[in-house]
Amino acid sequence: PRAHSYTKYNNWDKVESWIASISSSNSDLISKQVIGNTYEGRPMTLLKLGRKSSSTKPAIFMDCGIHAREWISPAFCQWFVKEALSTYGRDAQMTSLLDEMDVFVLPVLNVDGYDYTHKSNRMWRKTRSRRSGSSCVGADPNRNFDAGWCTVGASNNPCSDIFCGYKIESEIEAKNVADFIRRNKSIIKAYLTVHSYSQLLLFPYAYTYELSATHSELLKVAEGASAALRSLYGTRYTSGPAAATIYPAAGGSDDWAHDLGVKYSYTFELRDTGRYGFLLPESQIKPTCEETMLAVKYIASYVQKNL
Ligand SMILES: NCCCCC[C@@H](C[SeH])C(=O)O
Ligand SMILES: [Zn+2]
Numbered sequence: 001p002r003a004h005s006y007t008k009y010n011n012w013d014k015v016e017s018w019i020a021s022i023s024s025s026n027s028d029l030i031s032k033q034v035i036g037n038t039y040e041g042r043p044m045t046l047l048k049l050g051r052k053s054s055s056t057k058p059a060i061f062m063d064c065g066i067h068a069r070e071w072i073s074p075a076f077c078q079w080f081v082k083e084a085l086s087t088y089g090r091d092a093q094m095t096s097l098l099d100e101m102d103v104f105v106l107p108v109l110n111v112d113g114y115d116y117t118h119k120s121n122r123m124w125r126k127t128r129s130r131r132s133g134s135s136c137v138g139a140d141p142n143r144n145f146d147a148g149w150c151t152v153g154a155s156n157n158p159c160s161d162i163f164c165g166y167k168i169e170s171e172i173e174a175k176n177v178a179d180f181i182r183r184n185k186s187i188i189k190a191y192l193t194v195h196s197y198s199q200l201l202l203f204p205y206a207y208t209y210e211l212s213a214t215h216s217e218l219l220k221v222a223e224g225a226s227a228a229l230r231s232l233y234g235t236r237y238t239s240g241p242a243a244a245t246i247y248p249a250a251g252g253s254d255d256w257a258h259d260l261g262v263k264y265s266y267t268f269e270l271r272d273t274g275r276y277g278f279l280l281p282e283s284q285i286k287p288t289c290e291e292t293m294l295a296v297k298y299i300a301s302y303v304q305k306n307l
């Protein structure tokens with residue numbers, strides 16, 4: 001069977017074996033921990049990048065694959081890990097980042113859904129949780145967090161693609177991430193969650209049109225990151241508060257992290273703007289990942305300077 005490739009969409013089996021191999025490749029810079037299992041019992045393995053240190057370092061948390069069909073997202077998290085390890089010691093900014101901070105990377109948050117898109121329904125979005133009383137499966141993990149839960153831009157219909165779940169953190173995948181971030185909130189300085197598509201760099205809030213207290217700073221950093229991204233291939237992103245920039249949507253992980261106190265909280269909507277949508281060709285994985293690296297490094301360096 002085909003091996004893992006950074007320029008292909010790897011199925012879960014390949015991502016899982018990649019996680020095992022990459023996390024044992026360089027004991028000084030990377031380690032792994034399972035933060036819980038999914039509904040169907042698959043491990044949620046979190047990678048920790050950063051020079052080993054006896055003292056606790058400030059951290060950035062990034063998740064990919066919260067929505068199953070957004071395949072370019074897990075592809076980016078894999079790319080980020082590869083770039084971090086391969087440019088440490090060579091790229092001054094990456095070296096400084098991993099010396100001073102840790103970067104937690106969750107390559108695939110919604111593992112059950114991701115596997116399902118490879119095996120059954122390419123357009124699946126939600127988790128794969130089941131509950132008596134409904135023949136419909138799953139909830140939208142990005143409507144399941146404790147942030148204006150189920151008030152706007154979400155549905156209480158289990159058959160909806162934006163079903164908010166039966167309660168806050170009803171989805172074990174969301175709860176596992178929320179538990180980890182709660183446990184580590186004193187060290188987590190930034191939260192990044194990677195989605196597709198639309199080419200947007202969004203920040204709180206989506207559950208209200210109210211602006212965040214730190215709106216101007218969040219916007220300034222987002223515009224800087226978008227400019228960095230655009231410098232490579234000219235790809236244009238729109239930056240802004242989510243409710244007005246995309247649509248109102250309550251229960252999101254970014255809004256929740258921001259209200260928990262993680263100041264720098266961003267949602268990426270990667271390529272494209274609709275020509276291929278979720279079915280972004282594999283030929284665009286490399287350019288998408290390389291340009292997105294510039295945006296993520298921009299945000300990371302800003303966070304680092306403002307520790
Ligand atoms: N916290 C919500 C940010 C705005 C919506 C993001 C998109 C990604 Se597909 C969504 O969850 O519908
Ligand atoms: Zn999404």
Ligand SMILES: [Zn+2]
Nearest residue numbers: 195196197269
């Ligand atoms: Zn999206």
Ligand SMILES: [Zn+2]
Nearest residue numbers: 083289290293
């Ligand atoms: Zn590169």
